[in-house]
Amino acid sequence: MVAALVIGSLLFMRPAAQSQAVLPAAEPQPPSSTAASTGPSVLEVSAPVPAQAPQQQPQQQGKSALESWAAGLSGPLDIPERTLIGYANGELTLRKEQPNCHLSWVTLAGIGKASSDHGRYGGDLLKSDGTLNKPLGAVPLQGAAGEAATEQRGGPLQLTQQQLKRGGGGNIQDVDDAATATGRVLCSGGTNLQAGQSWWKAIANYRASDLFRQQVLGNAQLYATLSQNPAAGKAPAARAVRFALDQIGLPYVWGGNGPDSGSAGFDCSGLTKAAYDAAGISLQRTADSQFRSVLPVPPTGLPKMGDLVFYGNPATRIHHVGLYLGNGLMINAPTEGMAVQIATYHVTGDDYAGAGHPAN
Structure with missing residues (x-):
């Protein structure tokens, strides 16, 4: 398959x-x-189309602009609010570090969905025998033989320890650390994620699985579209x-x-x-x-x-x-x-x- x-x-x-x-x-x-x-x-x-951009601003009436942004999109996107903030923080950090990479939070969210359903599923979606586990609330995916994960992953983005090290370290279970590390892996080598071919190569560099890459693209595209029209x-x-x-x-x-x-x-x-x-x-x-x-x-x-x-x-x-x-x-x-x-x-x-x- x-x-x-x-x-x-x-x-x-x-x-x-x-x-x-x-x-x-x-x-x-x-x-x-x-x-x-x-x-x-x-x-x-x-590559996924542009999405509504998160803005980090001082707190207003008990919530920052980023928290308000996440609160408005969490339900329509079916992404936990705190996890969505983590994806946005990954984009905001990479905007400063590598602005020419053009990392979008929707790419991180697509990876989070394909990896662990945004942390709702505790283990990797790919089992050791190459088949796919069933994320909560989703129909099981079958036929992924040969695409098994070989290293322990943790958190919504399911980074490997090696990827976390490449991305500057941090807590593998912390979504902010994981999103930033993932962004650094994707942006390595001067990658421009707005270019389709570069985006595909970057996702393959993160995980060499065509099944995974399609899942990331599809969900990232959905999130980008819904971010522009949450209703x-x-x-x-x-x-x-x-x-x-x-x-x-x-x-x-x-x-x-x-x-x-x-x-x-x-x-x-x-x-x-x-x-x-x-x-x-x-x-x-x-x-x-x-x-x-x-x-x-x-x-x-x-x-x-x-x-x-x-x-x-x-x-x-x-x-x-x-x-x-x-x-x-x-x-x-x-x-x-x-x-x-x-x-x-x-x-x-x-x-x-x-x-x-x-x-x-």
């Missing part, structure tokens, strides 16, 4: 002209009846995206509706339906029926977080669907032999057919 995820997530390393598009499997018809078609298979270089954190679209992000790494299973339905994984429309089921919105089961039953996004418009993005021929048949994350990215179950993963939603030569709103 790791090999499958790696194949999908590393296609962005190839020049576009040399990439071979994967054929998303049709559903519910047997795969043998699938007509030849192109579909999304590339994850192009990307959207409780909307069905955000709840569906959270669900889908928790499925990254599960296998593609034709006709699969996920572990809660007794399947090891999902097919494309099984994932989108389960995501919106978790958000309290019922969708049709197949990609084609979803396309024809949701409110279409105007052809001149762009999809928004939580929109469904479709592939195929609207006049005949839609064969694939994904869930739009933002920043040109989607979460999808691509095809046989590949894991649920993040991909660029629209690339040259694909058969993108448009987007739709499952809920207002």
